Amino acid sequence: MKRWLACLFIVLAARMAFAAEAPLLAADETVEKRLVAISEELRCLVCQNESLAGSRADLANDLRREIRKMIAEGKTDQEILDFMVARYGDFVLYRPPVKPTTWLLWGGPFLLMGGGLITLIWLLRRRRQLVATSGLSDEQRTLAASLLDKTDQ
Amino acid sequence: MKRFLLPLAAFAVLVVFLAIGLTHDPREVPSPLIGKPAPAFTLPQLHDASKNFSVADMKGQVWLLNVWASWCVSCREEHPLLVEFAKTHAVPVIGLDYKDQVADAKQWLEKLGNPYTQIAVDSDGRVGIDYGVYGVPETYVIDKQGIIRMKHTGPITPASLAQKILPLVKDLSQ
Numbered sequence: 001m002k003r004w005l006a007c008l009f010i011v012l013a014a015r016m017a018f019a020a021e022a023p024l025l026a027a028d029e030t031v032e033k034r035l036v037a038i039s040e041e042l043r044c045l046v047c048q049n050e051s052l053a054g055s056r057a058d059l060a061n062d063l064r065r066e067i068r069k070m071i072a073e074g075k076t077d078q079e080i081l082d083f084m085v086a087r088y089g090d091f092v093l094y095r096p097p098v099k100p101t102t103w104l105l106w107g108g109p110f111l112l113m114g115g116g117l118i119t120l121i122w123l124l125r126r127r128r129q130l131v132a133t134s135g136l137s138d139e140q141r142t143l144a145a146s147l148l149d150k151t152d153q
Numbered sequence: 154m155k156r157f158l159l160p161l162a163a164f165a166v167l168v169v170f171l172a173i174g175l176t177h178d179p180r181e182v183p184s185p186l187i188g189k190p191a192p193a194f195t196l197p198q199l200h201d202a203s204k205n206f207s208v209a210d211m212k213g214q215v216w217l218l219n220v221w222a223s224w225c226v227s228c229r230e231e232h233p234l235l236v237e238f239a240k241t242h243a244v245p246v247i248g249l250d251y252k253d254q255v256a257d258a259k260q261w262l263e264k265l266g267n268p269y270t271q272i273a274v275d276s277d278g279r280v281g282i283d284y285g286v287y288g289v290p291e292t293y294v295i296d297k298q299g300i301i302r303m304k305h306t307g308p309i310t311p312a313s314l315a316q317k318i319l320p321l322v323k324d325l326s327q
Contacts (some may be wrong), residue, residue, distance in 0.1 A: 045288070058252070059278075062278050062281075085185065087282060087285040088287065090185075
């Protein structure tokens with residue numbers, strides 16, 4: 001246990017050391033804020049589970065430099081995103097556009113939820129029917145009542 | 154027994170989907186550049202910086218653009234195959250030396266052989282961005298009209314060369 005805690009501590013400490021290093025690369029704070037906002041929407045292709053804002057990959061650095069340059073040139077956010085998509089495809093966007101090839105991606109979760117709901121309703125209805133039809137007959141009821149009376153005595 | 158059939162079937166479907174997913178390479182991102190003109194660039198050549206290489210020079214022939222660097226481990230892996238391929242003189246292979254030191258690149262080629270017809274130096278990686286490079290080595294097949302027809306990410310293997318690149322090159326050369 002102690003050893004695990006030590007490991008955990010070392011890992012966390014290492015992460016903190018990394019976190020402290022992030023250099024501010026543009027002097028202008030508003031440019032930097034826009035850069036972060038844009039690059040959080042973008043996937044780093046080298047380490048695919050990181051955003052471009054958070055990645056320390058060499059390519060991510062280069063791409064941030066490009067974005068910074070485009071901001072300085074007065075390009076809009078959409079133009080910058082288009083620039084990235086033209087080179088790396090929809091895959092760079094964390095929120096890909098809705099189009100035929102991504103319909104399943106966007107609609108899939110709702111399809112699954114709909115399917116689940118339908119199954120649930122169907123099961124509940126069937127159960128209710130089972131309960132309704134498997135009721136006791138009058139004969140069984142009188143028998144049960146007489147048995148209960150007997151035990152009460 | 155019958156009540157387990159449906160969950161079992163659902164599980165089987167899930168397994169099939171996951172199994173298919175396992176055969177896909179997540180590094181292989183489809184390039185939006187396929188079918189589009191190869192982005193133009195003019196860059197100094199590795200062995201003579203006073204001379205330039207320009208995409209426009211290649212118009213009228215099918216060629217391969219191979220993005221590599223001396224710091225790239227996978228490039229070393231594909232290099233012998235590329236050297237062998239260059240000996241066949243099938244198509245010109247243009248190297249794009251990506252984010253590299255000129256001296257390192259020259260030394261690397263001296264040691265391992267130079268398969269390239271010409272080498273352009275992309276020292277800051279700006280051209281690489283235009284080509285959507287994200288993991289060297291990458292290889293592009295470009296046709297006579299200057300359209301990118303194929304992109305191969307990662308080291309070329311004998312199989313990918315024989316089954317994908319060469320048939321396409323043959324097709325385009327006609």
